[in-house]
Amino acid sequence: MDEFESKLPVSGVKNHVFEACHHVVKALRASDNNLDANLRKLLSDLESHLSTFGIADTKVEDTGFSEIEVRFKESVKTILSWETNHSTILESGPSEADHFFQALYEVQTVVMGFKALPMKTNQKEKDVYNQATVALDIAMLRLEKELYDVLHQHKQCVQPEYLAVSSRRKDIVYDESFVSLDDVEVVVEASSHEDDEQISEFCNSDLIDPSVLPHIKAIANTMFACEYDQAFCEAFISVQREALDEYMVTLDMERFSCVDVLTMEWNDLKLNGAMREWTRVVKNISHVYLPSEKQLCEQILGDFESVSSACFIEISKDTVLSLLNFGEAVALRPCQPEMLERFLSMYEVSAEILLDVDNLFLDESGSFLRMAFHELSKHLADHTTATFLKFKNAIALNESAHPFPGGGVHHLTRYVMNYLKLLPQYADTINSLLENINVDDSIPEKTGQDVLPLTFSPMARHLRSIVTTLESNLERKAQLYADESLKSIFLMNNFRYIVQKVKGSELRHLFGDEWIRKHIARYQRDVTNYERSTWSSILALLTDNNNNSVKTLRDRCRLFSLAFDDVYKKQTRWLVPDPELRDxxxxxxxxxxxxxxxxxxxxxxxxIGEKHIRYTCEDIENLLLDLFECLPSSRSLRSSRRR
Amino acid sequence: MRPAQDNQGSFLGRISIRRNQFVDVNNEQEQEDLELFQKHIADRFTDLLSPTPPQQPPPSDETNTVAPVAATEQIMSVTWLRKLMDVFLCCEAEFKAILLMGRDPTQISKPPFDRLVPEMLDRSIKALDICTAVVNGIDSVRHYQRLAEIAVTALEQRPLGDGNVRRAKRALANLLVALSLEDKENVSGGGGGGGGGNKTTERSWSFGRRSGGSSAASKGGATIGQLKSSSWAVGRNWSAAKQIHAMTANLTPPRGNEAAGLPQPMFIMSTVMVFVMWVLTAAVPCQERSGLANHLPVPPKHLNWAQSLIGIHEKIGDEWKKKEKKGSAGLMEEMTRMEKLGHSLMEFADGFHYPAEKDAAESAAAQVAEMAEICRRMEEELVPLQQQIREVFHRIVRSRAEILEVLEQAGKISAPVV
Incomplete structure (x- = not known):
């Protein structure tokens, strides 16, 4: 340090130094209109000091330089004092911070000043320069640490629940796969999630406490001015990337390999959970977190535009790619109809976020991420469409070997209709997917009383076609019954079920009134068919011929009772689950x-005589109420009802 | 190919060919295609093994240009890796044409294809995961690049002061630690850098990067962070070495009748795919690679098409074995050179006294320029390489979908693949 005490003998050199200092200060100011207050004050201080030096210099050269030396020594001391201080500069208050930044600029000014000099300076000057580079590096490292600490300490949590984009709908849990439908009971549970939980309109949330932004910005500007921009970016990227990783952990977004995704069963809770999670996370990330991150980058590095977007991409790339990969992996799975709804929701989100994504990755450096999202959306679209079409195929191919017991509502009917009920919420998505795919529709023209355009949308046409496929399948299944009446009951039940599901849900607008009317008429015919096939011959026993002998009448009464017993025995075991239809x-x-x-x-x-009459009219009336109740088979005519 | 034809050199054989000519018109065409395919594979890999030197610029341009041009084409350089990706895409396109074009769908659903095709598709899914891991690994390389750039910036300062050297040393120490890391090595447990670098590492990290005061993170914050996230790229417990191993498990050259037909190109393409994936895994940091050298998919030496591939294989395999002992992030040529330069610049930095001695400074300046050149090339080529790998990813996805579609047409869509 002793050398510092001596004075620089060459006044010309000194002038160079001052000029360079002036130049640096000016350049610094010009580089940034939004310098924070500390920095601005510092610069003007420096400027006024410099001008004093300049004046002093012309008079008493040596005093001027020794003053610089003194100030330089002080500055170095200030910087060194922070080297071992582990609290943040920010905490120490604005005046301490000012002091530090001022010291830093003194040192930087010396460095820049000497650099502008011709190479031939004397040893002492060189030593000052050397000392200054070391002090500057210490200060820069200190700022790097400061950046880490401040970013960590003032990180603000993005609350996942605050951002929660609710799964706005009911989730149906299918416990059985489509292919194993035939003879097992399908449990269809509708568990309703919390109702429409609106996502708060495009909300940027602050990832970092806004009150410390000026400080961070000051660090950025200083480090950039001293050509430590890379160090700043490295530190900034690594902290923010880590924060994003942590956020993903709080969202429970696990990473899966393609092999994992493909080897999991379709009803694997882990897979389904991950898929549901994915739609939520992708929405959050692209709608809220990343825009906030981008905003943060711009707030801090806005003056260095290309740096700002490069940092943003570095921070988000890894996470974004992992999300893209999961989507791609899912699109590799076979098109199982059971997964249609999940594919739909993933596709829907992937299409929905494209606008956000385009804004996030506007420039050239982000173009490959932007394109990757568009590609993913296309892949999911293709996959979803293929799955949708496969759904219809699967219905057509579902075969039964035995008649469905009791003539009730077949699992296939339940499955298909409950599934269809889920689809109207995706109407827009499905319409866009099916737009160019032709289908045979039962309502080809816009005629009759249906006026809603929805009724003639591609989705509506496809849904009607799916139900037509279901109906022909049911007709085939009905052929398995030997008993004509049971066949009618089976068809009536299933068609009624279809119509009820359509009428009782959003599907009714899609299917249209005309369709519903036709289908009501359809099962009414089955009602008539049933009555004819079961009762016509029995009631014929009760029609009077004029010359009936007592014996004939008694025979007929007995035969009627026997036939009625027979019907009772059989048809109490049949099932009409719909109470209204049963009534x-x-x-x-x-x-x-x-x-x-x-x-x-x-x-x-x-x-006939009373003892030959087994049933009173009241008996018959009461007994008829037992039909289609699916009574246990052991039960026969109850004694209490006997005479 | 040859042996199959030789068998039919006899008169009877020729007659039988005649007799079956009606059926064999397609076969002959196919034989031709297959031979051409093998030839193309051989040519492409020969070119990769010993690239034809590009047109040298006129000699007036003396010293500067010659060295870099040669270096860019070197095996495992980033340019070479990009070329390898192109080769893969070409082979793949040609293969798919042979497999699918104008073919009766039922043909590839019959034995032995009912086994071979699913096995091939299974391999391709594993390749997808490797692509993902490698794209992530290239991100780590970009991190090394940035560390090297910091060192370059610092050492380019004139006059070079102690502060600049101090800064360069810090960056170099991080760079060298990162470059010599093994995949799962826990850095916070102990310094990884070799010899002289070690002490410097300790010193440079004794300060700063103490995120939130936690002492575990006090060393190498950025570096470790990078590795942490890269180890998660594909999911927990995923191992590149195991995937490569699994890909080679059922990869055997077709024998007997099969050797003359479609199984042959399927075997070739699978070999190429495994090979390319293996090269990528060895080139850049990748999740869990222990024993990678033992999982080499070595095709039988007598096969013509495989000669150059085996040549490249041996070169890289030897390097890997050497590197595996001392721990290495990857064999990418630029990384290897970066490591060498890093060590010698570190030496320069350790012995540096202000003001710089002229000779030492000059030789360091040359090295800094070389480092800067490597960084520049990385800057230009790493991202395009990443994009090519994603293209490979998408190509594999597409081909798989097309093959599945054909299988479905054949009405024999068996259990979903993998």
Missing amino acids: DLHISTSVKVVQSYRGFLGRNATR
């Missing part, structure tokens, strides 16, 4: 049967 059936059967029987008894009871 209708009970009433219409009752009206016909009881009326005929009452008339028959009214005319002939006395001749």
Whole structure:
């Protein structure tokens, strides 16, 4: 340090130094209009000092330089004092911070000043320069640490729940795969999630406490001015990248390899969880987190535009690629119809975020990420469409070997209709996917009373076509019944179920009134068919011929009772699960049967004789109510109802 | 190919060919295609093994140009790796044409293809994961590049002061530690840098990067952070070495009748794929590679098409074995040179006394220029290489989809692949 005490003898050199200093200060100011207050003050201080030196210099050269030396020594001391101080400069308050930055600029000024000099300076000057480079490096390293510390300490949590984009719909859990549908009970549970939880409109949240931004910006500007820009970026990127990694951990987004995704079963909870999580995370990340990150980069590095976007890409790339990879991996899976809904929701999100993504990765350096998102969306679109079409195929190919017991609603019908019920919420998405795919539709023209455009949308046409496929499959299944009546019950049940599902959901607008009317008429025909096939021959026993002998009447009464017993035994084991339909059936059967029987008894009871009449009209009426209740098979006509 | 034809050199054989000519028109065409395919594979890899030197600029341009041009084409250089990607894409396109074009779909669903095709698709899925891991590994290389750039910036300062050297040393120490890291080595446990660098590392990290005061992170914050995230690229417990091993598990050259037909190009293409993936894994940092050298997919030496591939294989394999002993982030030629330069610049920095001695400074300046040149090339080529690898990824995805589609047409879509 002793050398510092001596004075620089060459006044010309000194002038160079001052000129260079002036130049540096000016350049620094010009480089940034938004210098923070500390820095601005510092610069003007420096400038005024310099001008004093300049004046002093012309008079008493040596004093001027020794003053610089003194100040330089002080500055170095200040910087060194921070080298071992582990609290942040920020905490020490604005005046301490000022002091540090000022010292730093003194040192930098010396460095820059000497660099502008011709090479031939004397040893002492060289030593000052050398000391200054060391002090500058210490200061820069100190700022790097400061950056780490401040970014860590003032990180703000982005609350996942605050950002939660709810799965806005009901999740249906299919416990059975489509292919194993036939003879096992399908449990279809509708578990409703929290209702429409709106995502707060495009919300940038602050990843870093805004009050420390000026400080960080000052660090950035200083480090950039001293050509430590790379060090700044490295530190900034590594902290922010780590923060993003942590955020992903809080979102439970695990990384899977393609092999993992492909080897998992379709109903693997881990896979399904990951897929659901993915839609949520991709939305959050592209809609909230990354825009906030980008904003942070711009706030801090906005003056160095290309650096700002390069940093942003470095911070986000790894996470973004991992999300893209999961999407690509999912699109490699076979097009299992069971997964349609999940593919749909993933595709929907991938299409939805494209605008966000385009804004995030606007420039050339981000173009490959932008393109990757567009590609992914296309792959998911293709995959989803293929799965949708496969859904129809799977319905067509579903075969049964045995008639469905009891004539109730077949699992396939339940499965398909419950699945279809999920789809209207994706109407826009599905319409865009199916736009150019032709399909045979039962309502080819816009005729009749249906006026809603929705009814004639590509999705509506495809859904009707899917149901048509289902219906022909059901007709095939119905052929398996030996009993005509049971066949009618089976068809009636299933068609009624279809219509009810359509009427009771968003599907009704898609299918249209005309379709619904036609289909109601369709199962009404089955009701008529049933009545004819079960009751026509039985009721024929009760019609009067004029010359009936007592014996004939008694025979007929006995035969009627036997036939009724037979029907009762069989049809109480059949099932009409829809209560309304069951009531209708009970009433219409009752009206016909009881009326005929009452008339028959009214005319002939006395001749037949009471002991030959097994059932009263009330008996018949009551017993008919047991039909289609799917009573246990052991149960037969109850004694209490016997005479 | 040859042996199959020789067998039919007899008169009877010729007659039988005639008799079957009606059926064999396609076969003959196919034979031709297959031979051409093998020839192209051989040519492409021969070119990779000993590249034809590009047109030298007129000699007026003396010293500067010659060395870099030669270096760029060297095996495992980033330029070479990019060329390798192109070669892969060409081979793949040609292979797919042979496999699918104008072919009766049922043909590739019958034995032995009902086994060979799923095995091939299975390999391709594993290749996808390797692509992902490698893209991530290249990100680590870009991190090394940035460290090297810091050293370059510092050492380019004139006059070179102690402060600049101090800064350069810090960057070099980080660079050397990162370059010599083994995949799963826990850095916070102990310094990885060799010899003289070690002490410097300790010193340079005794300060700063103490994120939030935690002492575990006090050493090499940025470096470790990078590695941490790269080790997660493909998912927990994923291992590049195991994937490569699994890809080679059922990869055997077709025998007997099969050797003359479609199984042959399938074997070739699979070999090429495994080879390319293996090269990539060895070139850049990659998740879990222990024993990578033992999983070499060595095709039988007598096969013509495989000669150059085996040549490249041996070269890289030897390097890997050497490197594996002392720990290395990757064999990419630029990284190797970067490491060498890093060590010698570190030596220069350690012995530096201000003001710089003229001779030492001059030789250091030359090395700094070389380092700067490497950084420049990395800057130009690493991102395009990443993009090419993603292209490879997408190509594999697309081909797999096309093959599955054909299989489905054949009505024999068996259980989903993998």
